Amino acid sequence: MRIMMIQPNYHSGGAEIAGNWPPSWVPYVGGALKQAGFANIRFVDAMTDYIPDDVLAQIIAEYQPDVVLATAITPMIYQSQTTLKIVKEVCPQAKTIMGGVHPTYMYNEVLNEAPWVDYIIRGEGEEITVNLLRAIANGTDTQERRNILGIAFLEDGKVVATAAHPPIADLDTLTPDWSLLDWSKYIYTPLNVRVAVPNYARGCPFTCRFCSQWKFWRKYRSGTPKQFVDQIEILVKEHKVGFFILADEEPTINKPKFIALCNELIERNLGVYWGINTRVTDILRDEQELPLYRKAGLVHVSLGTEAAAQLKLNLFRKETTIEQNKRAIQLLKQNGMVAEAQFIMGLENETPETIEQTYHMALDWQPDMVNWNMFTPWPFSELFQDLGDRVEVRDYSQYNFVTPIMKPEAMEREDVLKGVLRNYARFYLRKSLEYWFVKDPFKRKYLLGCLKAFAQTTINKRFYNLKRVKYNGLKTKVELGFDESKILTREQIAQLKQAHPELTADVDFSGNISACGAPNDLPEYHGGEPDVPSMKI
Template identity: 35%
Template sequence: MKIVLINPPHTAIGSRVPDDHLPPLGLLAIGGPLLDAGHLVRLVDAEFGPMPLASVVSEALKDCPDFVLIGHSGSTSAHPTALLIAGMIKARAPATIILYGGVFPTYHWRDILASTDAFDFIVRGEGEATVVALVEALEMRQPPASVAGIACRDDLNRPFATQAATTIADLDAYRVGWELIDHRRYSYWGGKRAVVMQFSRGCPHLCNYCGQRGFWTRWRHRDPVKFAKEIAWLHREHDVELINLADENPTVSKKAWRAFLEALIAENVPVLIVGSTRADDIVRDADMLHLYRRAGVIRWLLGMENTDEQTLQLIRKGGSTSSDREAIRLLRTHGILSMATWVAGFEDEGLRDLWRGFRQLLAYDPDQIQALYVTPHRWTPFFRIARERKVIQRDARLWDYKHQVLHMTRLKPWMLFFSVKLIELAVQSRPKALARILFLPDPEQRHSMRWYTQMGRRVWFREVWGFLVTDRRVKGGPTLAEFWGAPQDTEEESMAFGRPVTKPDLPAAVNRGLPGRRLAG
């Protein structure tokens, strides 16, 4: 079968401002199993340019594919673009079967299938096994609804989901389709050839705002030695210099993480690693942080979210401000840069609250800061807490964590925006931060600090311009529940874990293949 994977052009500022682009790991992870199943697979990465949508569609349809798969890691803010592309493909080639996957469609499948005919199937949760099974079922003219982990329509055009697919227990059973990309086109960290990888999936912690926890269902990790060998192969065969770990929390198991670090050190390849983890794990690993640096770890993003203990309790973060400070200190002692995330809008903050948060950030003394805005997802427990708050941003493309989307009673949007921008400016421009940019002894760290500062400056001015000129906010908008729908936290886990797959009890109308569709071999 001819299959095209489409990575839609993302509208987020973080995607448009940097000159670097990272490969779409999610689509490559789907592409590998499809290639191994004997299909002809091609990737259209529309992030470059970015490609105009008409060009994306033309490129996707140039060899008359049987299937088009659309997905994006920023799936909520990318959904409007994915919908436009799917509609344009259907208008030009209505017989092409379009599959859609990602976190947003996994949970919003009812709304999507009820509102548009552009998508034929939605893959829910992990897609490696599900996509191969679905393509095989359609190719063999078997009932597609016999495939677990999908959503589709019956012959009355009613949205319907099959039973949840089972999580992939062995993450090494499915390979990433690295041959789908030209590695020379992808870079990060200021021009270093780079890829995105996952050592693990999921997170065992209970942060109630996290949009990823339920999608992956349970925390699992790859074989540490095999993972290290794959990194070494990427460096030796494709000159990859930097690995961006997409894990929510790769360090959950100290034993497994140490085994990976030691295996990568043994491979003796000059690869840098950036990623994110919890401050608690850094404090726990104080006795082995020297292995982090020897293995190439150069920066960790620490998901601190807030500097207020009551807010941390509200969102069930499970950490503490003391462990956050200690983690930053330990990383600096071992030559690893720290980036602290700080999220505004969890509660109805005022200027005093923001001032207190700013003072605490200065006390933390991170090397870099990433200021974000709370962005509730319908399938998380936090959505239920915030469901009566008013929405001020109706454009889903701006639900990207970099735009305020919820109303605050004590601060007008301009007050919150410029407070956050001033906090960013003050933290990144304090004398200690400037001195590190200029005088850090490690050349890689200096390069990182300068690159991040240069990119951050461009993003900062673009955000100010967007707030003042292009972005539109609404007054008296709908509540969060009215905007997205009723809370879905009872459906938070998208897949079954460790339970055998049994054939679901399906409506008879769903147990048919797609009528009138001739699939080429």
Template identity: 30%
Template sequence: MRILLVNVPHPAIGSRIPDDHLPPLGLLSIGGPLIDDGHVVRLLDAEFGPMPIRDLVAAVVAWEPDAVLFGHSGSTSGHPVIRDVARRVSLALPGVAIVYGGVFPTYHWREILADEPWVTAIVRGEGEETARRLMAALSVDAPLGSIPGIAYRGEAGPCATRPAPVIADLDAYRVGWELIDHAHYSYWGRLRAVVVQFSRGCPHLCSYCGQRGFWTRWRHRDPVRFAREIARLHREHGVKVFNFADENPTVSKKAWRLFLETLIAEEVDVILVGSTRADDIVRDADILPLYKRAGWQRFLLGLENTDEKTLEMVRKGGATASDREAIRLLRENGILSMATWVVGFEEETDRDLWRGLRQLLSYDPDQVQLLYVTPHRWTPFFRQAAERRVIQTDRRRWDYKHQVLATRHMPPWRTLLWVKLIEAILQGRPKALRRTFLHPDPGLRHAMRWYAQMGRRVWPYEIVNFVLRRRIAGGPTVSSFWGLPQDAEEESMVPARHATSPARRDVVPGLPVDL
């Protein structure tokens, strides 16, 4: 089959503001196995430009694919764009198979199949093996009901097959790096870059996380093979920066240490950036020098909040003491810390945000990123937010960088002022400016300046967009806007030992959307 992987232009601030663009790892991960199965596969990345929708559709039609596969890491806010492009493609190519994968369609398959007749099938959960089986079936027009991990339109309407088993061996499927020209992708200030993934999932139970249940359980790649792949990409393609897509790559200290030691032995000059938990940094205090020698320049630490009651409510499982200690340890070992902090919890007051600012100052992170609380229907946190009022009904804005929920004690404009004030103080205080422009490590100085430069563009952009974008006072509740809670379906796949349970039915008829 001729299979076209399409990465649509995403409306999120993180996609539109930076000059750098990273390759779509999810689509490349699907592409590798499909190429190995003998399909003719091409990637069309419309993020560059970004490509106008009309031109994107024309490019799809010109290639004359048998199947078009859509997916996006920014799943919820990217869906309206994917919907528009897929509709136009179906009108221009009536016989083409349109397949949609990612976090959002995994859980919203009922609505998508009911409202979007052009969608042939949805891949639910991890896609490498499921996409292979689905393309094999579509190539011979075989029935889809026996393929685990998909949703499609059956005789009685939308239905889903049994969940696919999690992929136990992540090294069994290769990334299709040949689908991209590495010279086109950069990060960290025009340095050649890719996105990689050492592990999938997270063992922690944070109630707001939209990714944990998607991956079902934590697994990691072979540490030695993974380190050698990074070294090969650097030597053969000149890749300098490796941005880890993992939610929590450092869960296993043993596996993580082996990866670091293998990469150090490869003697490649690379930059590694990613996210992890503050607890793991504190746990790894004795091997943080290995982090630095391997190439780590920055860790994003999901602090989420500085209020212990709020952290307990969202089941963060960490402590403010470990947050502060992790930042100190990273600085001691020459690694930058970026603290993410979430605002918009319903009971927040001016006093809470003032106290949070003071605590963030005491943490003294190198960089800070403020986000707005954004509930997803398949997470436990959705139940806590179900009766809150939605103030932003444009789903393209549900990207964590726009206020979407009303708070009880503050109007949206004051929440925005607090966010901008906290960012300005944290990034503009003399200590932060000194690190940004006078840091003794030239690599870290470059990183700090790059982030500051991007921040100077994002900061006014968010203010202008707040003024221009329409918000609704007294809007619908979260549950009436999205549907009732879906946390019973949070785990999108099943462990392999349960995959062939005789009690599990092959096809699950589509339930009403509000169940």
């Protein structure tokens, strides 16, 4: 059976400023498939290679796959749907499968919008994909699919979602096949080395209301440090990777295991550098261990400080204070690591003054780097449900951290973007001088490399999607690029909910049939013997 995996050709101007990132789902899902005996796998990275739709159609037609898998985060969803539509146009017999965080929750909407998608993988992809492809290979998927956990599909025009597949209990059983990727394409600009994004842990014990990863992974698990570093050694020695970022929500939450991971890296002496995203509270907790972390090669730590006012921290259900943020940044810098602060912008209470406040906070805290991210209300998060009809923009292609989705009460979306870009310009203009005087040679080289990445993507206008900013003399005009048909009034949103309640997100992984294949919405059973209690099938 010929299997093709495709990374859709989607770009936003966000994380890509630091280089081309390898799509981690490919080695993990592809490795599971190879372990199960599916050897004929080809990966097409339409994103990194900027492959237009017509060229992609030719590639698919030439390969004639039996199965095509594509992924989709929320802003990628339309391009992912288009990608699988192309598959059906040039290879009608091929089975089309979509996975990723967005279709996991929004499978009802996706299957109604894109009925050419044969199956959706809901949740962790490795085991579910293997189970589904075994049925497809045997020609029995239509008969067996109601018994395959963790999928959704159309049947007689109606969406069927099976019960959730249990989380993968032991991450050491994962078998990523890194050879599926052409590593020469994935370069981390700040160090000009190959970059990887491996999984050490999955899940998150915290329940931040703007996030959904803690629900997607459902249970926090981490691998064995030795087993994980075995994978890092393969990446370094066989694929010449020089930098990796842990694709984990909270890599430091289990302190003993994280220390063991660092000790394992020190013992192997692989000469690889790495970065993480973590919580301010973990850095404060680990003050004494920070020298060890740096010795293990940890050079870049991004902190979710995320607020101009404590009000925002409370709204996001964060557990840090403004002073803690400042202290964590100081500790990282004192130990030779790059400290990056993250601010979330564009909430309903945003004003020109709060945007300016984040800039002055950045000057006060003195992080090495700052990111100003636009608040993005994932349509399957708690915060989205609370905001309800106040989220007027339903154009998911713009849910990309660089486009203001919410309209603040006191200003226009365009003015939020202008204010954020002004903060970036002022902050990094200062840093363009400061970086040259950093005493640590490695850190100086790293920061100047980051500055190079900013400069390159500003010139080619990929940074923050600067192509939408137009200048006319001293005036600046911003074209946000929303699909006008996907900007709804509150009345339209209410009507849509009433007319199509089935299109809402399934945030509880409940599906609509039970593990035995029966619908979840059957009425309660009251028959049988009088002493038998009522039960729901």
